[in-house]
Amino acid sequence: MGKGRRGQSSSSSRPPTQPIEKDPAKLGVMLLAYAHRYAASVGWKTKDRALARGQGIEDLVQDAMLSLYDGDAKRSWDPATTPDSMEHLKSFVNSRLSTLARSYDNRNVKQGIDPDAHGAPENPESLVLKKAGQDEEDAWWVRAKDLLVTEILGDDLVARLHDLMEKEEIDKPAELSTRLGVSVQEIKNAKKRFRRAWEKVMAAMKFPKAEEVRHG
Amino acid sequence: MGDPKEPARDPIASLLEFSADCEQTAEEAEQQLRAAGVDVDGFVTRLKERLAKQADEVRLGWLTAARARISKSRATAIPYNYKTMSRASLIVALKERQSSPAQAQAFFHKLDEVTDEDLRTLLMDLDDLDADDKDPT
Numbered sequence: 001m002g003k004g005r006r007g008q009s010s011s012s013s014r015p016p017t018q019p020i021e022k023d024p025a026k027l028g029v030m031l032l033a034y035a036h037r038y039a040a041s042v043g044w045k046t047k048d049r050a051l052a053r054g055q056g057i058e059d060l061v062q063d064a065m066l067s068l069y070d071g072d073a074k075r076s077w078d079p080a081t082t083p084d085s086m087e088h089l090k091s092f093v094n095s096r097l098s099t100l101a102r103s104y105d106n107r108n109v110k111q112g113i114d115p116d117a118h119g120a121p122e123n124p125e126s127l128v129l130k131k132a133g134q135d136e137e138d139a140w141w142v143r144a145k146d147l148l149v150t151e152i153l154g155d156d157l158v159a160r161l162h163d164l165m166e167k168e169e170i171d172k173p174a175e176l177s178t179r180l181g182v183s184v185q186e187i188k189n190a191k192k193r194f195r196r197a198w199e200k201v202m203a204a205m206k207f208p209k210a211e212e213v214r215h216g
Numbered sequence: 217m218g219d220p221k222e223p224a225r226d227p228i229a230s231l232l233e234f235s236a237d238c239e240q241t242a243e244e245a246e247q248q249l250r251a252a253g254v255d256v257d258g259f260v261t262r263l264k265e266r267l268a269k270q271a272d273e274v275r276l277g278w279l280t281a282a283r284a285r286i287s288k289s290r291a292t293a294i295p296y297n298y299k300t301m302s303r304a305s306l307i308v309a310l311k312e313r314q315s316s317p318a319q320a321q322a323f324f325h326k327l328d329e330v331t332d333e334d335l336r337t338l339l340m341d342l343d344d345l346d347a348d349d350k351d352p353t
Contacts, residue, residue: 026242028263029256033245034236036252041232054252058259062266069270090237148228158231166227171234191235198232199252 022085024065031089032061035097038090040198042097047141051100053202057093064092144205151197157182157190158197295343298336306335313342 036054043052050056068077068085075095077088122130152158160180170176173187180187240248249256301309307327327335 023242024267025260025264028260029249030240030242030245032254032256032259033240033248036249036254037236037238038233041229041236044229044232045226054254058262062263065263066266066270069267070274145228161234162227162231165230165234166225169225171230188238191238194231194235195238195248198235199248202252 024068027068027085027089028061028065030086031064031093032058034090035061035093037195038093038097040202042101046101047137049137049140051097057097060093060096063096064089067092140205144201147201147204148197151201152194155190155193155197157186158194161187161190161194294336294340298339301336303332303335306332306339310335310338310342313339 035057039051039054039057043049043054067075068088070076075092077085079085082088082091152162157180161176164170164176164179170179173184173191177184177187246256249259298306310327330338
């Protein structure tokens with residue numbers, strides 16, 4: 001992704017191509033759908049299965065919605081600088097999810113340096129259980145990736161997008177369209193096909209109930 | 217060689233992030249969420265409840281602030297002697313201020329149910345009445 005994209009929506013500087021939605025219920029539903037999609041990328045990076053499936057993000061979305069109507073809130077909406085409320089809402093969600101990802105990274109780094117500093121001391125039984133849990137977790141992600149790559153390989157344009165993203169930091173549809181020699185609309189359609197592939201894979205994956213946590 | 221501090225690029229994560237931002241109507245968003253097993257109606261109900269609660273807080277915010285200011289100003293306006301008096305002393309002082317014993321009995325028979333703060337307020341009200349009586353205007 002382009003540097004500096006995290007924490008704010010990529011389309012904040014361009015005029016909206018759709019009418020600005022003002023109904024709070026509809027805005028909330030659109031934002032929840034967006035948060036589900038963005039949480040998938042954060043969950044993938046942090047290997048958090050619940051987050052990857054968008055679980056526990058409702059509170060975050062509600063907080064974002066409240067920021068529209070509370071001028072005293074820490075991250076309140078300023079229509080003068082961001083006329084499209086949806087852009088403010090996306091930026092709010094991105095920021096909160098990115099903070100979540102950073103805290104996850106920090107936790108992992110800390111544990112990597114001093115694994116004995118947290119929690120109860122390990123015993124052989126807990127080590128075996130921990131290893132089994134980690135193996136199961138790793139296997140889940142490997143299988144998810146296999147299924148997703150299989151889906152991607154069946155779609156030439158998405159596969160080419162995948163290859164280009166692996167090699168270069170490009171996230172602008174116009175630039176991608178030039179590089180891949182297709183229209184911007186085709187890039188947008190490829191985006192939607194990739195999302196459908198992801199949703200198909202997530203629906204196919206088994207998911208233990210115990211992981212249905214809230215991230216609020 | 218690349219920067220050793222830079223983590224390896226994950227094209228799937230990049231594609232997921234790239235595809236998060238897409239044009240979508242409210243109806244399409246609802247379809248996406250329902251397909252993912254989300255209780256959209258429940259979400260909308262909970263959202264409306266929180267928004268209504270926030271609207272109430274914003275609408276009545278001035279009232280809460282005004283009450284807090286009045287309470288603070290009354291607390292600071294209590295004369296020092298009333299502030300330091302015990303409950304028993306406050307009741308005695310109130311009884312002494314009544315001109316008619318019968319009236320006093322009727323008035324004070326529920327004093328046990330009145331808070332210390334209200335006893336002080338009663339004394340302050342009586343002071344105000346006395347001041348009005350003395351004021352020829």
